[in-house]
Amino acid sequence: MDVVSALRTFLRVAETGSFSAAALDRGLTQPAVSRQVSSLEEHYSTRLFHRSTNALSLTVEGEQMISMAQEVIDAVEALGEAASADGTMASGKVKICLPAALGLYISDRLPAFLTDRPGLSVDIVFCEQPSNLIGEGIDLEVRLGEVSDSNLICRRIGWTTAFLVAAPSYVQRRGMPGHLLELPDHDCICYHRGGEGRSWSFLNGADIERVRVNPRMMFNNTGAVHRAALAGGGLAVLSHILAREDIAAGRLVKMMPAFPPVRLPITVVYASRRNLPLRVRAVLDFVVDAVGEDVLMGTAEAVTA
Known part of the structure; x- marks a missing residue:
């Protein structure tokens, strides 16, 4: 038995909670993964997993083996690094x-x-x-x-850098906000993570001002926010990575540079x-x-x- 390979497989099964998922990650068949784990259990005379038709969970011994198995893998990889001076x-x-x-x-x-x-x-x-x-x-x-x-x-x-932007078509239709207090009256396109996204934070001098907005659209992906802003859907806070080329080309207009979004x-x-x-x-x-x-x-x- 290749103990190092079996330990790698054991760790992937423990991490994924699944023989099939570990097999996919390791490029093996599910029976091969099962055999490696069984061989490891036989080698150390201990049961590493509780198995049933619907569930797989670590035994106490399996939990204890995780840190030791990781140390072995780390040591093997460290040996590989030592053998290779060139990155x-x-x-x-x-x-x-x-x-x-x-x-x-x-x-x-x-x-x-x-x-x-x-x-x-x-x-x-x-x-x-x-x-x-x-x-x-x-x-x-x-x-x-x-x-x-x-x-x-x-x-x-x-550190992140973001800009408050809108498409020229939106500015022509709704105008440009002159102060943070005006933002709730505008159509806003918001990015949310786990329920967040209905408020934006800006720097006002040395102070941070948090503004509650009323989103017309919300997305959990910044790429979608970007596309909606380009289509004239409203104001959006966008990463400079997404917005800077469009600002330079005039496809997006930067709003209120005196109040930059918090980094x-x-x-x-x-x-x-x-x-x-x-x-x-x-x-x-x-x-x-x-x-x-x-x-x-x-x-x-x-x-x-």
Whole structure:
């Protein structure tokens, strides 16, 4: 039995709660996954899972084995890193979750990054809410705003910049707001995460003003907000990643630059592991560098230009 391979399979079954899901992730058949877990149980003379026709759950011994199994995998990957002094040797798949706007920004730059790394592949998932990293097999996730989960390693890499915008057709029809107090009287296109989205936050000098708006449209994806704004649907707060080309081309008009939307920290999070695999570290460095290349994501100071 290949103990390391069996331990990897055990961890994926524990994370996904499913033999079939683990088989899909590992590129194996479901019977092969079942055999690996059974061999591991026989090897250590202990039962790792409670099995029934409708459910699969870890035993106490299985729970205890997770951290030890992860240490073994981390040590094996660390040996691989030590054997390779050149970062271009990173190989394997990295799964990363990104907010939609930043995901588009990263996807433009990903092909060039992968050109010299033939053994590396990246699975990008657009996510609007925090994920269960271990349960969903996610190596890295970028979150906007403060991160409250103390079990994760967090690395702040930049700050969001957004603009309040509308299409010229909307401005012609409804006019341009002159003050934050006028926003509730306008048609607003809102982005929501888990029920949020009916209020916008702006800087008024050194103060933060939170404005309650009355959305005509709400979406849980910023790309949809962008398209609705271009179609003249109303005012929208959009990431500079989505809006700047349209502003430059006149397809969108920037509103009230004296009251910029509040900027949020951009943070990369990953599970607390002693050794970060080379493949994950390579993608992490790529994301950090890509964000750092954009001046509007680089500092915590207010950006109105």
